[in-house]
Amino acid sequence: MFTCTTGKRSGGARVLLVVKLYGLPEKSDRSVCRNKGLLVSLTGFIQAALCPVYNRYVSHFLFFIPSIRNPMIIYNVTIKVEHSIAGDWRQWMLREHMPMLLQTGCFTDARLFRLLDQDDSDGPTFCAQYHCSSRKEYDEYIDRFSVEMREETVKHWGNKFVAFRSLMQEQH
Numbered sequence: 001m002f003t004c005t006t007g008k009r010s011g012g013a014r015v016l017l018v019v020k021l022y023g024l025p026e027k028s029d030r031s032v033c034r035n036k037g038l039l040v041s042l043t044g045f046i047q048a049a050l051c052p053v054y055n056r057y058v059s060h061f062l063f064f065i066p067s068i069r070n071p072m073i074i075y076n077v078t079i080k081v082e083h084s085i086a087g088d089w090r091q092w093m094l095r096e097h098m099p100m101l102l103q104t105g106c107f108t109d110a111r112l113f114r115l116l117d118q119d120d121s122d123g124p125t126f127c128a129q130y131h132c133s134s135r136k137e138y139d140e141y142i143d144r145f146s147v148e149m150r151e152e153t154v155k156h157w158g159n160k161f162v163a164f165r166s167l168m169q170e171q172h
Contacts, residue, residue, distance in 0.1 A: 072170040073138050075107070075130040078115075082123045082160040089157060093128065101149065106141035107132050138167065 081089045090112070098110040109131040118125045132138050153161075 070134060071172060073132045073135055074168040074170070075132065075138055075141070076166045076168055077128045077130075077163055078125065078166075079128065079161055079163040080123055080125045081157075085157060085160045086124050089161065090126070092156065093126070097149075097153065098128065098130075101130055101141075101145075104141055104145045106137045106145070 093112055098112065101107055102110055107130040111129045111131075113127045113129070115125040115127055130141075132141070153163075
């Protein structure tokens with residue numbers, strides 16, 4: 001067995017790969033990149049790697065373990081919108097509002113979900129999640145941009161929605 005650390009995953013996590021060494025793999029498509037002394041061959045999934053220390057190929061990875069990193073912060077906004085604006089509001093969120101929040105530089109990802117198993121008699125309920133890598137980035141958003149973004153939303157949609165906000169931290 002051979003253990004090495006390589007690559008970045010979402011949220012900047014380093015990945016610990018635990019691999020088993022075997023002989024040379026059959027000829028395959030090799031889109032090759034160097035990263036921390038590990039040569040990785042990619043064909044959709046990681047299929048083989050060359051370990052320079054042993055000068056042998058790895059035919060498969062037994063498992064990977066995300067290494068310890070700062071927990072991700074998720075700014076969660078739950079919104080109930082009236083039926084009369086639901087379609088237009090959803091498009092506005094995806095095409096305008098969420099991209100504007102990402103442009104602040106405080107968030108690394110934004111996703112919109114529709115809550116299921118909810119009473120939709122007053123309108124559908126959505127959940128917008130904005131990911132940032134630290135509390136400092138979230139605090140910067142709140143201090144510099146949140147008032148303007150909330151005012152823009154009220155100006156655009158009036159009282160046809162209700163929102164509440166929560167802050168979550170990823171747990172390892």
